[in-house]
Amino acid sequence: MQDTELRKIIQAELEKDEPDWHRIEHASRQVVDSDPDFIRFSVDAAHIQRLGEELVAKQETALSELIKNAFDADASKVTLTFEKHAGLGGALTIEDDGSGMTEDVIRDAWMRISTAAKANEPTSPRFGRVRAGRKGIGRFAVQRLGRQLLLASKPAGSPLGYRVNFDWERDFQPGRNLQDIFSGVERFEKKSEEQGTLLQIRNLRDVWPDAAIERVWRSVILLQPPFELAPVQPSTTGSPTADPGFQVVINGVSQAEQTKKFSIESDFLARAAAIVTGSVDEHGRATAHVVSAKLNLNDTEIFDLVMDQTGPFSFEARYFIYVPDMLSGMKQATAAQMGRQFGGIRVYRNGFRVLPYGEERDDWLGLDDMASRRNTILLPSNNRNWFGQVRLDSSANPAFEETSSREGLLENQAFTQLQTFLQQALIWAAGRVGFKRDRKVTAGQRDFVSVVKPSQLIRHLRIGGQASGSDSEEVLKAAEAAAADYEKQVEAKLAESLEYEEMLRILASLGISISVFGHEVKGAQDNFLAHLAIVRDVIAGLRNDEEKGALGHELDDLASASDRLLDIGGYIAGLMSSTESRELRTLSVRGALERFTRQFGEYMRKQDIRFDEPDVQPSHLRTVPMHSSEFDTVLLNLLTNAIKSMRKAKVSDRRVRMDARHVGRHVVIGFEDNGGGILPENRERVFDAFFTTTTGVEDDGVAGPGTGLGLKIVSDIANSYGGVARVAEPSDGYRCRIEITLLEASEQEGRQE
Structure with a gap:
């Protein structure tokens, strides 16, 4: 025209x-x-069809979005009623008791595509709930489910309600401009206290048999975290109204009833081999903790990761190993089926599930891929071995946004950091469990010796270790290979043990001589110092200033050397004295580190090494009951290694630093130096017996020659007190950091001291 x-x-x-x-x-x-100088976008009416049918791919997802909308509307209950749903063309009514929508809200929010209303008002007005939806497209889920919709809403406190009918296929035809499609609004009278919204979806596009309804229930139940229901968010609006909670009813069956039916807590989760928890704090520090009562395991790990985009969050997961001895009486086949059905790490944002994470065949953490390659990790580590959740919050974790399809999160830098941390934390936890079960963790693990007997291996293969359909010949071959490997490992371990024991006998004999030396030095100390004082008085009485000055300098050098000798002798005597007593007692970490610093202060000054004051946070940290001599042995071995490393690297500005902090149930002690550092390929080997990189370094009498046993002893002491020794990333200005973890004293043990 x-x-x-x-x-x-x-x-x-x-x-x-x-x-x-x-x-x-x-x-x-x-x-x-028609203006020739300007153009603008327009929207085809059929875009509504595509939004519903393509952006919300699964019918369960569509239904979940509508349930979330009821939650956002401050509903305490939402009821879903299917009619004639066993065949095509049925109907579904969704009714909630939420706050309802005014005419302005219907026009400006519900009818507006991709509105920012929920982003601008992130919490609900009555109960202060953190809203589950953000994109403003959840309403198009109704178009995905059926061909017609009746929307009826009763806004709270209003004498009027509103009805709107939509016929998606009749009105929203391709070729028509979306702005030319109008839907009539019918107003009706109601009581002011009546409130809520009703969605009547007619002419359903899908058949909803009982199996589909069951999938909906499973989806509804897992909308909330599986281990414990997420606490209802406290009101941030200042409203005193308490949140009554949120319940779903489908065809007259309540969520409470279905939760019991589909519960996996008592029959499955309780049989986990271990429980893994982890978090990233407000400073970006990533920590994981693994506990297993079955294996007497309780470990903590701090990961050297950059987590500057995620914000603080936490996760929890159960780890399952599908063999009879790890399932506490549950049938292996039943447990494996549960793992296939429910296994995986789910993601919850604002308390609601984000699909598809944790769905069957969704390998978003790459666990199945690593397990299939077998060159990364040999332990059970597939998705089906894990059942867990990650909790995210829109305010604490704003970088995590759901995609427009509501199927996943935007894969930005924060998402990549989340993936990396979870993957490393789960693999670390599986490795700790494997260590406790005497299993080989990686294909490249050196000097591993399994204590699993060949008879146990054969039993495992016979019960379920082999794939279905394997014949007896294949099972026997596998068992024979396992037995031969076991024998080879035992022989290698025996040879290593003999060598280790021989070295320990030599060191024990040397220890007797050292003990005698320490006692002799301590006994001669007073006499030696008295004679030095007499000589100093004699020199002071000389009249020849030249001789007096020269002899004074010589005496100062002698006094300095004697101080060094007496410090070392006193340290050895004290160490041997504490070793004679087998009494265990909790140790003040700060006291032990400061005492060690004072004991070797003069020696370190002679070595031109700056020995920084220990940094202990909090200052009252105490270890579990242990031998003080063992604590000192750990520090002495780390110090001598640092000295040899700095000397080998020819470092001029030599520095050593010690620190300690509280992590979970452990004390983590760090020892850093700016020597040559440890090569990446040697990080796992430095704690092996007889491995050394300091051969040929000049012996100064304290650092001693490298025997390859120092860090092995450190590791053994840490393990004996519930911890580990590991190579960690050093602080700025340092090249090497060794961390020792020891169990922290319980409150009762601390009081007894």
């Missing part, structure tokens, strides 16, 4: 007493669109 004709239509309508404003708007838009 020509521009002139359009203007005439507009003019004619404006001259009427009751103009057709729809016609005026349509003609005006055509006039604007």
